[in-house]
Amino acid sequence: MKIVVAGNSGVCFGVRRAFSLLEEAVSDAEKSGKKVFMLGPLIHNPRVIAQYAERGVDVIDIDSIRENSCVVIRSHGITKDERAKLDRFSGITLVDTTCPYVQRIHQLVEKRSKEGFAVLIMGDREHSEVRGITSKITGAFFVIHPAEFDSKNGKLLDFIKTHDKIFAVAQTTSRPANYDFLLKRSRKIATELPGHRFLAAETICTATLKRQDSAGELAKKVGSMVVIGGKISSNTAKLFQVVSEKNSSSFWVESPEDFTSSDIEILKNSESVGITAGASTPDEQIAEMKSFLGSLNG
Ligand code: SF4
Structure with a gap:
């Protein structure tokens, strides 16, 4: 054979970077005596997470944070509310491993929504990356998953009709063919409406x-x-x-x-x-x- x-x-660049930051945090914690926690599993790999548990790095959720600990934010990023919650704890060392590609989407949607664009996101609304992205949007947004292209087409149409400025992004792990399909369909609707603008960013990793x-x-x-x-x-x-x-x-x-x-x-x-x-x-x-x-x- x-x-x-x-x-x-x-392992991609973002995950390699996240682990290198985690390793630094573990080594700093050995000196400071702070307990290191991952805020949710750093990656979706149970074996790796178990290996870190053996080294004293546990996975916790935001409601179980302890003061004076070191908290590692994963590469998918967190929501604005979660960040605000973390900032209220005293003595916390935050290690933010949010992938720069995800950070870029945060910056883009924040900027465009402040400019009055409604944001169209292709992705899984339950995924932490998408929850983080939507939390940065100040105005309207609509999330659609490729599996919903047919069932939610009416809602997509309504969303585009009711907003004259649309800005589209995709979850980093999306398939390009799906995003192309969504952009073609949405752009066609928007361009047939007088005065509508449709912008899209390439955000697939x-x-x-x-x-x-x-x-x-x-x-x-x-x-x-x-x-x-x-x-x-x-x-x-x-x-x-x-x-x-x-x-x-x-x-x-x-x-x-x-x-x-x-x-x-x-x-x-x-x-x-x-x-x-x-x-x-x-x-x-x-x-x-x-x-x-x-x-x-x-
Ligand atoms: S966006 Fe790309 S590089 Fe960043 S963590 Fe995800 S897959 Fe890795």
Whole structure:
């Protein structure tokens, strides 16, 4: 069995940066004696979170914050209200790992909404990144998920009709084809309305795009594909979607233990297996998978 790891797999720039800031916080805390907390899991990878728990770094929610502790804000960012809540605690050291690409969306929507634009967001309204984005908007906004393009088309139409200035952004992990579709549809409606303006920003993260493209290309060439990543990681879910559209023998696991015996039979019978991994999968987990698949050759 030939094993090929897709280019651009695994930890992205934002997550690497977040972990480097967390490591700095852990090392500073050893000197200051402050307890370090992650405000929500830093990444959607249970194995990595468990490794940090062993080192005394626990995940908490905003209502369990303790004074005089060190609180690490994750790369998806937080809402304006959560930030205000944190600022009320005394003696807190805040380590903000919000990805610069997410910060850019915050700045864009804040600026445009202050200029009177209503903001159209493509993404998952329950995702912390989108909640953080909407919290920066001072006026009207509308969030639509690609799965709702048909069911919410009437609401989208109403939103565009009732606001003569619209500014669109997409959640960083979105699929470009979906965003293009939404922009075309929305722009068409807006341009047919006299005096309406429609602006859009390119906010989809290139790390996500590159990872999806490389994985999609590899999926076409190999017998089976393995996608590594947490089951609640939205970028891994999208990666799996891209891969499984190109290769029907695709598996999404967090670690080799997740394979069933029938999965292993399929893998053993594949002449070639491709590996890709979500943005929250460290290099060691990719190496572990590679070595596991290599062991099936024997
Ligand atoms: S996927 Fe992109 S936006 Fe998200 S943390 Fe990584 S670099 Fe930042």
